[in-house]
Amino acid sequence: MRRPSGGGLRRMLSVVGVAVPVAAAVAGCLPAPVTAQARATSTLWTQFVIAAAVVGAIVWGLITVAIVRYRRRPADAGSIPPQIVDSRNLEIAWTVLPILTILGLFGLTLVALGQVDARAVSPRVTVDVTAYRWQWRFDYEGTAVSVAGGPDQPAEMVVPVGEPVHIVLTSVDVAHSFFVPAFLFKRDAIPGHPNEFDVTIDEPGVYAGQCAEFCGVFHDRMTLRVRAVPRDVFDTWLAGQVPAAPSTSAAPSASAAP
Ligand SMILES: [Cu+2]
Numbered sequence: 402m403r404r405p406s407g408g409g410l411r412r413m414l415s416v417v418g419v420a421v422p423v424a425a426a427v428a429g430c431l432p433a434p435v436t437a438q439a440r441a442t443s444t445l446w447t448q449f450v451i452a453a454a455v456v457g458a459i460v461w462g463l464i465t466v467a468i469v470r471y472r473r474r475p476a477d478a479g480s481i482p483p484q485i486v487d488s489r490n491l492e493i494a495w496t497v498l499p500i501l502t503i504l505g506l507f508g509l510t511l512v513a514l515g516q517v518d519a520r521a522v523s524p525r526v527t528v529d530v531t532a533y534r535w536q537w538r539f540d541y542e543g544t545a546v547s548v549a550g551g552p553d554q555p556a557e558m559v560v561p562v563g564e565p566v567h568i569v570l571t572s573v574d575v576a577h578s579f580f581v582p583a584f585l586f587k588r589d590a591i592p593g594h595p596n597e598f599d600v601t602i603d604e605p606g607v608y609a610g611q612c613a614e615f616c617g618v619f620h621d622r623m624t625l626r627v628r629a630v631p632r633d634v635f636d637t638w639l640a641g642q643v644p645a646a647p648s649t650s651a652a653p654s655a656s657a658a659p
Contacts, residue, residue, distance in 0.1 A: 419458050432582050435608060435629075437601040439585040441516035448509050452502065517586070520599050521565035526635075528558060530570045532577035532590035532612065535619040542569075545644030555624040561635040565599040580613035581627055587613050602629040 434443040471482070527542040536550035539558045550556030560566045570579050572590040580587040588596050602608075612623030630638065 415462075419454060432585065434585055435583045435603055435606065436586070437603065438517045438519075438599070439583070440603075441513045442585040445509055445513035449506060452506060456502070518598065520597070521567065524565045524567040524599060526561060526564070527567040527569065528560070530558070530568055530579060530590070532570070532572040532579070532616075532623070534574050534617050535612075535622045537623065537625045541639065544639065544642075546639060546642040547644075548642075550625065552619075552622065555626055557626040557628055559628045559630060559635060559638050560600075560602065561632045562602050562605050562629040564632070565601045567597065567599050569595050569597050571595045575616050576614050577612045577616050577623065578614035579610065581608050581610035581625075583608045584610075584627075589614060602627075605629050605631060 431443055431446055434440045529540040529542060531538040531540070536552070537556040537558075538547060538549040539556060540547045548556055548558065568579075570588060570590045571594070572592045574592065576592070577590040578587055579590055584600060586598075586600070588598060590596070606629055608627045608629070610625045610627060612620060614620075616623065
């Protein structure tokens with residue numbers, strides 16, 4: 402095999418030096434997306450990392466060239482290099498190129514936001530998610546099924562896999578936040594202001610979540626689970642639930658503050 406020349410070796414090392422950190426960052430810093438919406442977020446994140454890597458490589462490359470090629474040498478003692486006051490072409494380039502870059506990233510962001518916030522026309526499952534200090538309650542619309550967590554038992558939301566599940570998120574006391582890392586998604590639960598969104602989970606599994614808005618002394622206990630199961634398993638589970646007794650209180654008594 403032909404060995405690379407000095408210049409070729411340097412080029413190869415510089416390519417590897419950029420590609421390896423980028424690949425490691427892209428592959429390792431984000432949980433694997435498990436919903437259709439999370440894939441849009443993940444794709445956007447990768448696009449931003451690539452854009453940042455390219456800009457970083459250009460900036461660091463030019464700085465390195467300037468330092469090495471135009472460094473002060475012994476023969477330069479007592480003299481200063483030519484002083485260039487301005488360059489119209491250069492100034493146009495470093496004004497226009499960043500603007501185009503930002504506009505491109507803005508456009509990609511709008512596309513991803515549209516995909517994350519897209520709503521199914523008629524989802525078959527709608528869950529009213531209610532946050533309260535310090536747990537969660539899941540009410541399945543069109544049924545009397547209500548699942549609430551307790552102090553030592555996180556609430557579990559069972560949903561069908563592979564189809565959009567509509568979530569109506571609210572809070573009965575203070576601001577909380579619904580966060581499931583594998584969904585790459587977080588949305589605030591605000592009293593009196595329901596937030597609505599869809600999630601379409603790709604793979605069956607149990608996904609851990611938690612409140613992501615500091616809400617009081619037992620904020621850390623506001624964990625939850627989302628269990629995604631095939632549609633027939635979901636139907637069986639839903640049919641087997643004991644309807645919740647009518648309640649006059651929005652939050653179960655187990656959540657009462659000490
Ligand atoms: Cu909370």
